[in-house]
Amino acid sequence: MLDTKEEEHATTEEPTFDVYMRFNGDEERDYCFQVHLNTKFGDLMEIFKVLPLNLSPSIFYDRLPIGFQLSTNPGILTREGGLLFGDDADKKQYLKRMNNDDVISEHAWPGQLIIPLFSKKKYLQYSVIVGLIVWLYTDLPDYISPTPGHSLTTMAVKGVSSLLRKINQDQMADNLVESMLEPVPEVMQWVFFAFHIVKDLIIYFVLWVGGFNPYSFTKKPAPIDRDDLLRIGWTSAKKAPVFDFSKEYRQYKVKQVGGTLKAYKSGVLDSIKDTTVTLGAGEGFQTPLCAKLSKDKVESDKFYLSYEYLRLQEEAFQKRHSTLSDLEFARQYKHYRRFGPFDAPKEFASKAQERIKISTDQEKKEKEQKEKKRD
Incomplete structure (x- = not known):
């Protein structure tokens, strides 16, 4: 400069x-x-x-x-x-x-x-950890989850598919629901859960090393x-x-x-x-x-x-x-x-x-x- x-x-x-x-x-x-x-x-x-x-x-x-x-x-x-x-x-x-x-x-x-x-910022750090754990809990395999069908991922997919239908993209919405929400074998549920564990770890790692570090949110x-x-x-x-x-x-x-x-x-x-x-x-x-x-x-x-x-x-x-x-x-x-x-x-x-x-x-x-x- x-x-x-x-x-x-x-x-x-x-x-x-x-x-x-x-x-x-x-x-x-x-x-x-x-x-x-x-x-x-x-x-x-x-x-x-x-x-x-x-x-x-x-x-x-x-x-x-x-x-x-x-x-x-x-x-x-x-x-x-x-x-x-x-x-x-x-x-x-x-x-x-x-x-x-x-x-x-x-x-x-x-x-x-x-x-x-x-x-x-210990409060923010602990809040992020708790949030990721809650997210992970909701993604437990349905057959052992106390709240089956109410995972944050499921709700996100339903929200996106609803938006797609509003813009007349019914086929895309159906494909999304079919690929993400159709019942799958128990083994595959554990595979998806393992993926969610890795996802949460990556999110926390990116935050920890400063990969996402904005000047301010407000x-x-x-x-x-x-x-x-x-x-x-x-x-x-x-x-x-x-x-x-x-x-x-x-x-x-x-x-x-x-x-x-x-x-x-x-x-x-x-x-x-x-x-x-x-x-x-x-x-x-x-x-x-x-x-x-x-x-x-x-x-x-x-x-x-x-x-x-x-x-x-x-x-x-x-x-x-x-x-x-x-x-x-x-x-x-x-x-x-x-x-x-x-x-x-x-x-x-x-x-x-x-x-x-x-x-x-x-x-x-x-x-x-x-x-x-x-x-």
Whole structure:
């Protein structure tokens, strides 16, 4: 939606930085927003009030969150020094409940993931469960049902056939009644009942996972415009899952050298076999907020974040793409927000690649030890 350099970098009097907000409890919907240095977690509530969508995990949750959680999962380090979130980012042990009055910049790294916390609609959930059970009860085989011939399915068929007769579709109505309501053997009644069980389970599953999650049953969302989107820091970019990054990165590197054959001969294919590494405790987003790393951390085999690192990484991107048109710059910056850098300077990429190699070597060593024990 925001597709110019001006829109990607909304002009404000104070600096901004990016954070990511998870929508609908879906790791493929981690959207990027720009916030100010003094933005509080409670201010993020405006996102859910402005966007004309239900962004809760499912119909069984309130539309507006009651608070926010900061994901402290260390993250996934890419080969070029970027950070992704990974599958465990929303696990309970990594979620830190934040007060709405907490200032985001005092607790979160730029690029860190924030997960909204929603209140459950337990009454609605239980009502749906009871409704489906009642529906299932009415569909019991007639020969054991206390109320034979009064199933909701039967009533629905009779209602539809009545409507068909009113529009002079008697033959269609007769066929419907004959196929659905004619007496059938007991075995077939149990087959139909099993079908109704599966039907109810599918309905509940679709509701549970958010397959049907309307904004509201009673009102339409208010219209929004460009100013509304800029006010909430909308960028339209969303963070890539690890699989998507690896696929995109490998395709980029192969294309960069002229195809698969050249990539194989030049050793590129072998070098991009491992594109990411899962960081451990204290690394990545678990690094204490600091402007510059101490000497022992710089020389460590672990990967630590610092504001200096993020600043230099951003400056490298800006310099590399400074000659692009506004439209092309916006496109590249959206790609950068989604995947991280693809052609990072050596000082960034080498540190990341060393960390990946350490992890790969350790995995090989552990595998060899297991094989020796088997022998």
